[in-house]
Amino acid sequence: MDPNEVEFLGEKQLVTIIPSFTFNQIHLISGSIGPFRAGLPTQVPIWLAVNLKQQQKCRIVGQEWMDAKLLIDVKDEEKTSKFFTKMPSDHYMDETLMLLGVAPEDIPQAEEIRTIVKDLWDIRMSKLRTSVDAFMKSDSAFAKLDHLTPMEINCIRPSLPHALDQRDRIQTCGSRPRDSQDTQRS
Amino acid sequence: MFGEKALELIKELERSAEGIPPFNDDGIRQVLEEMRILCQANFDDIENPTTDPPNYSSVRVRHMAISRNKRCILAYLYNRLQKIRQMRWEFGSILPPEIKSLLSEPEVQWFTSYSKALATYMRSIGDNYGLNLATDVTPPKSLYIEVRCLVDYGKLDLEDGEVIFLKKNSQYLLPRAECEGLVRQGVLQHVTS
Amino acid sequence: MDDSVADVSEHLDSSDNEEFTPGKVLQDIENAWLNEKFAPEILPHQSELVDCMLEQISHMEENMKKLKKGDIRLAIHKMEIDRIRFVIKSYLRTRLEKIEQYTIHILSEDDKKSPEESYLTPGERKFAKEYLANIETLFRTVALQHMPANFQAFEVDKLTVKPNLNSHVFLRVNKPVQGIIVPGTTNDEIDLTAGAQRLIQYQPIASLVKEGAVQLI
DSSP states (O other): OOHHHHHHHHTTSEEEEEESSOBOOEEETTEEEOOBOTTSOEEEEHHHHHHHHHTTOEEEEEOTTOOHHHHHHHHHHHHHOSSOOOOSSTTHHHHHHHHHHHOTTTSTTHHHHHHHHHHHHHHHHHHHHHHHHHHHHSOOSEEEOTTOOHHHHHHTTTHHHHHHHHHHHHHHHHHHHHHHHHHHHO | OTTHHHHHHHHHHHHTSSSOOOOOHHHHHHHHHHHHHHHHHHHHHHHSOSSSSOOHHHHHHHHHHHHHHHHHHHHHHHHHHHHHHHHHHHHOSSOOHHHHTTSOHHHHHHHHHHHHHHHHHHHHHHHHTOOOTTSOOSOOOOOEEEEEEOSOOEEEEOTTSOEEEEOTTOEEEEEHHHHHHHHHHTSEEEOOO | OTTTSOOHHHHHHTTOOGGGOHHHHHHHHHHHHHHHHHOSSOOOOOHHHHHHHHHHHHHHHHHHHTSOTTOHHHHHHHHHHHHHHHHHHHHHHHHHHHHHHTHHHHHHHHHTSOTTTOSSOHHHHHHHHHHHHHHHHHHHHHTGGGSOGGGOOOOHHHHOOOOOTTSEEEEEESSOEEEEOOTTOOSOOEEEOTTOEEEEESGGGHHHHHHTSEEEO
16 A cells, blocks of 8 residues: 555544634535634644645644653553554554644644654564564464554555465465375375 | 577566567567477377377477467567556557557557447446546645746636736745646746745 | 535435445445455445445535635535545556456356346446457457467466465454454464454455455555
């Protein structure tokens, strides 16, 4: 999957904005948004928030979890845990990139948040590499991927499933002649 | 060696992974000729064997060589079709002349038929609502860019119905898709801060 | 002006059936898109969803014509429609790619099914047949007819390409399922709990994808 497509899915997440205009409820196919009152917070999908922001029609409040203190705790937990911990959002990485990209001045401590999220991502990716390695060496029929986010899963696709497919192919190729030898011997 | 020319066809495609090499009429003809000769040799060996019993081993080897040649030719044609198919998605239903000249006549016909089948299918989508699947290949991104107008251009109709007047030396925030053309024409200049 | 823009979601909400809100249909299409993207085989078509969503789009576009130039809603609705169109197109393209890649296999599997059970829409089926016929024509014209008499056949069995159903996929569990057995492994049965994410061979969970018990991710 193209990373753009993962981001596309992430853009469906809601985010709080403070509009600079006033307008009634708008009925989208995916659901209704608004009403918009200038200066009063309301929730809209990220794709819309980014667009309104670009047109300077709103200020982006950001996500509740976009808080340096909270994220440091998340990061520490991730560091100490053997497993993948649950992220505050399934699209924490792409949401951070999109929202901080378009509205760094709106979100307090934007730079700190960006750095912590990047660290968090690095910790998880290195954990992911270790577990992929361990999994490939095991003979397990399946892998648990609980709490991995779509962007992270996308990073091990197609290499991991592909490697497993190839391993299976080699194993079935190897087993066939052996079977026939056995038959010949008997 | 039997099958060498056939393999050469495959290698030729392999070498031009990006584009499509000119249709190798001569190569195909030579492989077909080899198949004919091998087939004739087998026929002779069976009809008028020089040994008793007839030498079935050589018959079998020739038979396999013919099969391999067939496989290579079809693989050559099929893989070319994959490239030609891709062109329908990239260029639309009219082939650029420089590409058309690389194809054989039956391939050009195949392109036309493929295009037609695809168009029929796309028209039928959504109870004949019709949908052009060759467009919107990446997720939509609404990107606004800051541009400076370099000339007194005048009226510009935006897709959302808004109308703006572009004046020399003024700056505007516009959807990228809608001002790309004007940037290329030198009417607008992308301002990078 | 606001109310004159007949609103699609309210119109459908009034059926009192949560299942059929446009938002739900859209979510179902997105799920179908991801399943189709990641499943090695072609999945049962979802033309009811596609038709329904395209109708919603037409309806919305009609309503947009009633809006004045510069109305903020024009741009917003257009953005949303562009997003939905992208999903539908990408979904249908993915299916078409599989149809082209596995034409003979898909058609022969489909022949075993009744028209109601067919995985292909009538349009896709027609396309598949024409695609195959066009390839056969080209093979015959350029090569087969010039080959020795007993080598001229268009050997369907040798030309069949099948998807690898044992390939590995990522999934998320919607409804708990117990006792999945991965063929060729010594492991015990696998239980899937709701919300769990797994990497596993496609074959043993293929029917779960089609039932909606798991979602490919």
